[in-house]
Amino acid sequence: MQWSRYNLMWESPAGGSLLYNSLSNTFAAAEPPLAAELAKIQANPDAYDFSHNPALLLQLRRAKVLVEAGEERDLLNLSLLKRNLDCLRHDVLGLTIVPTLACNFRCTYCYQQHKRPARMTDAVQTQLLAFIQRYQVYGQLKFLDVSWFGGEPLLEFDRICRLTDEFLALEVPYTGSMVTNGYLLDKERIAKLEDLKIKSIQITIDGPEEIHNRRRPHAVKGDSYAVIMANVERLLERWSGHLSLRVNVDRNNREKFFEIRGRLQQLFPGKNLEIYPGIVQDSPRNNPDTPCECSTPETDDFLLEVYRQSPDGDGVNLYPHASPCMAQRRNSFVIGPEGEVYNCWHDVGNPDGVVGSIFPDQEWNYTLLSRYMVGTEVFADENCRQCLFLPRCSGGCPHFRARSLFQGEDFNTCLWIKSRFTEFLELRYLKERRKNSTITSNQGG
Amino acid sequence: MSKWSPAELAAALKAVDRKAAVDVEFKKKALLQPREALQEVMDREVPLGQVLTVFDFDLDFDTAVVAPPPTKSERLRIRLNKIGAMIFPEAAEDGE
Numbered sequence: 071m072q073w074s075r076y077n078l079m080w081e082s083p084a085g086g087s088l089l090y091n092s093l094s095n096t097f098a099a100a101e102p103p104l105a106a107e108l109a110k111i112q113a114n115p116d117a118y119d120f121s122h123n124p125a126l127l128l129q130l131r132r133a134k135v136l137v138e139a140g141e142e143r144d145l146l147n148l149s150l151l152k153r154n155l156d157c158l159r160h161d162v163l164g165l166t167i168v169p170t171l172a173c174n175f176r177c178t179y180c181y182q183q184h185k186r187p188a189r190m191t192d193a194v195q196t197q198l199l200a201f202i203q204r205y206q207v208y209g210q211l212k213f214l215d216v217s218w219f220g221g222e223p224l225l226e227f228d229r230i231c232r233l234t235d236e237f238l239a240l241e242v243p244y245t246g247s248m249v250t251n252g253y254l255l256d257k258e259r260i261a262k263l264e265d266l267k268i269k270s271i272q273i274t275i276d277g278p279e280e281i282h283n284r285r286r287p288h289a290v291k292g293d294s295y296a297v298i299m300a301n302v303e304r305l306l307e308r309w310s311g312h313l314s315l316r317v318n319v320d321r322n323n324r325e326k327f328f329e330i331r332g333r334l335q336q337l338f339p340g341k342n343l344e345i346y347p348g349i350v351q352d353s354p355r356n357n358p359d360t361p362c363e364c365s366t367p368e369t370d371d372f373l374l375e376v377y378r379q380s381p382d383g384d385g386v387n388l389y390p391h392a393s394p395c396m397a398q399r400r401n402s403f404v405i406g407p408e409g410e411v412y413n414c415w416h417d418v419g420n421p422d423g424v425v426g427s428i429f430p431d432q433e434w435n436y437t438l439l440s441r442y443m444v445g446t447e448v449f450a451d452e453n454c455r456q457c458l459f460l461p462r463c464s465g466g467c468p469h470f471r472a473r474s475l476f477q478g479e480d481f482n483t484c485l486w487i488k489s490r491f492t493e494f495l496e497l498r499y500l501k502e503r504r505k506n507s508t509i510t511s512n513q514g515g
Numbered sequence: 516m517s518k519w520s521p522a523e524l525a526a527a528l529k530a531v532d533r534k535a536a537v538d539v540e541f542k543k544k545a546l547l548q549p550r551e552a553l554q555e556v557m558d559r560e561v562p563l564g565q566v567l568t569v570f571d572f573d574l575d576f577d578t579a580v581v582a583p584p585p586t587k588s589e590r591l592r593i594r595l596n597k598i599g600a601m602i603f604p605e606a607a608e609d610g611e
Contacts, residue, residue, distance in 0.1 A: 089567065094576050096546070098567035107565075121518035123564030124527060125549035131528060132535075132546045133572070145577065152579045389571060461576075502570050 071115040074137045076458055079112065080492055081105070088492070088499055089135065092461045093145050095390065096133040097495055111136070149392075149461045150449050157394045157443065161212035163205050164402040166219050167198070167233070169226035171407055171419050175251050176289045186419065190229055190407040194428070197409055199236050201428035206240060210401070214240065217247045218268075219404070219415065224254035234266045245269050252298040253288060255305060263309050270312040273302065274348065275334075277317060277326040285318070306341045313341070318348040324372055328379060346386060347376055370487045378497055388487055388494050390462035397442045397468040413442040416469040446471040459485045518562065530556040539574060546572055 078090040087105035090097045100108050107126075111118045115136050120127035130136040134145065172187040173180075190198075205211040214237060218230055237244055244267055252273035263271075275298065276282040283293040306313060315334060319327045331345045349369045376386045396402035397414040404412040406419070409428040417423025425442070426434035448454040448465040457463070465471050466483030473479040487494050519527070534556055535542035545552040547569050553561045585593070599606070 095571065095573035096569060097571040098569040100567055101565065104565040104567070120524060121520065122562050123566075124519050124524055125553055125561060126564055126566050127524060128528060128531060128545060128549040128553060129566050129569075132531075132542075132549070133567075133569070134576075148577065148579060152575075155579060155581065391573075498570065 071136045071138060073112045073115055074134055074142060076142065076461060077112075077135055078458060078492065079108065082496060082499060084496070084500060084503070088495055090491075090495060091133050091135050092390070092459050093134040093137075093142065093149075094132075095462055096135075097389075097498070098133065099499055146449070146461060153392070153394055153464070157398050158400045160205075160210040160401055162215060162401060163202065163211055163213070164215045164217075164396060164399065165202075166217045166396070166402075166404040166415060168219050168221060168404065168406050168418055169223055169229045169233075171221040172225055173220060173222045173251075174225060174253060174289050175222065175286055175294065177286050179285065188407045188419075189226060194407065194409045195229065195233060195236075197428050198233070198405060200430075201405075202237070202240065205401075206242070211240075211242050214242050214244045215246075216244070217249065219249050219418070221407075222251055222254070223248060224250050224259065227254070227259055231262065231266065238267070247271065251286065251294070252301050252305075253294055255301040257304055257308070260301075260305050260308050263311065268311060270314065271305070272314040272316055273298065274316045274318060275299075275330065277319065277323040277330055278333075281323050281326065303337070306338050306343065311342065313343050315343065315345045316348040317345060319372070320349075321368065327376070347372070349373075366482065367489070370490050373487060374490060374494060374497065377494065389498070390459065390485060392462050392464045394464055395468050398444075398446070398464070400443070413439065414469045441472050441476055442468050445475065457484075459488060459491075517560070523557070523559075527553055527557050542574055543572075 074091060074093060076092045078092075079087055082088045082099070086102050087100045087108055088097070089100060089108070104126075107118075111130070127136075134141070137145075170187070170189045172189065202211065202214065216234075216237065223230060234246065246266055246268040247270040248268055249272045255271075255273075274286070275295075276285045279295040282295040282298075286294055288294045288297075302313070302315070317327050317330055327347050334343070334345050349372065373386055373388060377388055380386060395414075396404075402413075403425075404415055404418055405428060406412065406424075409432075410424045411426040411428060411434075412418060412423050413425050414423065423438070424435065425439045426432065444450075446465050446468040448460060448463055451465075454460055454463070454465070463485045466485070467481075470479075470481035471483040474481045474483065531541075531545050531552055535545050541552060541555070544555075549566055550561045550563075
């Protein structure tokens, strides 16, 4: 037996030792007497006498803190196999549909540099249905998951209604979601959301009213905050789905996040609402409001602070859960308004990011497709293979990883808060201890 | 309380692995309540000793779905067999 190289063990200032293993994604604590025993086990596992405590041996083996020779390699292979199976599964077709690239907002930081007023036509709608039916014909459509995106998708609400009718007529399980600025989400549209099977919506609010209005103005009418908030209130009253409010923060309004989150939680208590920070940052350069972000010391600081100030860690999930991005999945695509196909939301509107087309007579860009799907694979990267977090890492955002690997740009796509991981787990440990002491004191009457 | 021999330790780990491979609740128990899990598979008392307090874990890290999972009726039959084995242990040992 040997002490796994995927263990991270350190002394907690709160007492005892904390232990994380990335193979099994286990996080555990050893109270003081046990902490000393763990140090002995780490020094020489085979020499340690477990005969008086077989339960500890079982736990260390199950958590892969102790491994047999070659076991880590086999578990890494399994981890890669699981990811490949997940990426290549063909029973779910996940489509992000962009019915228009037009937008009624003029955000100061919009990342869609290639915006133009392209709108989906009837011919593209017909072809989109035919594209989906091809999956059905070949028995590869067991579930259809559609996310409406833009531009601003609500500018094409009628198109969304017509397409949804056609999707539902396919008689396969279906679910919808939408990313919108919320400005056009009036009571008539809200009333139709249930019929459209839209189960979740994301709306962006940029901090308090004055900041939001400055950064996210309506193209013609200027201030947008009051209209959006009125729509949000109505939405939460009349719709049963899950609303995510993304609050974009940068170094200027960072502290305001806690203020607006508190205000929103007060305004909408008990609602199916999640409020989370979107990190507006200098990197990726010039495109600060990106769907996915890279980890930087500054953002790590902020996320740890959000975690610290969230009683249940809500709004920020920092524990590593490797899950492939849609850009790496075989059956996930972004469909543009002209029927062009992308792997990634970042690429919408960018001709260089097109990987294919829903039209059967158009060619596909297999170079770009394979760069996204396997070219960004962490298991193929020598540096990543040496990393303790390899079993828990998908390589970060494939878009920025591909740009780093194939275009020579410089993005840090490592796991979130990698450099502050022990600090995060310390916070997590303290929260768990507080929770348990509350339970104990409650039980004690 | 008596100590366990190396052979007993090895047999216990093997027995837990076998049961955990087909019983997800037991798999969880083996990590969170290892003493109770050992008690369940070994016919002898487990020495008391301090163990880790586990906060986070992933039960699926060592499995991958490559073949279709058991059908509803297969799952039901497995459950019924378990209940039957508890009521009529002799019949279960005979494979009836």
